Amino acid sequence: MGVIVFIIVVVSISVFLLKQFDKVAGRGPKQIKDGINSSKIVKDDRIQCSECAEMIKPEAKKCRFCGAEVKK
Numbered sequence: 279m280g281v282i283v284f285i286i287v288v289v290s291i292s293v294f295l296l297k298q299f300d301k302v303a304g305r306g307p308k309q310i311k312d313g314i315n316s317s318k319i320v321k322d323d324r325i326q327c328s329e330c331a332e333m334i335k336p337e338a339k340k341c342r343f344c345g346a347e348v349k350k
């Protein structure tokens with residue numbers, strides 16, 4: 279009997295944990311917030327081309343969109 283009770287407890291805990299995991303994983307706003315944060319980091323890492331206003335890498339010597347020379 280003890281084994282059966284143990285199995286029931288383990289299954290109950292597993293189901294509980296799975297529900298909690300689904301709750302965390304299914305939280306849309308948190309994922310959207312993370313996406314905004316990561317895109318902001320990328321945006322901060324780029325500089326704006328003075329010719330075409332596209333965001334380019336600060337290491338770039340020429341704009342990859344319009345080919346203009348990037349002044350630093």
Ligand SMILES: [Zn+2]
Binds near residue numbers: 328
């Ligand atoms: Zn450009």
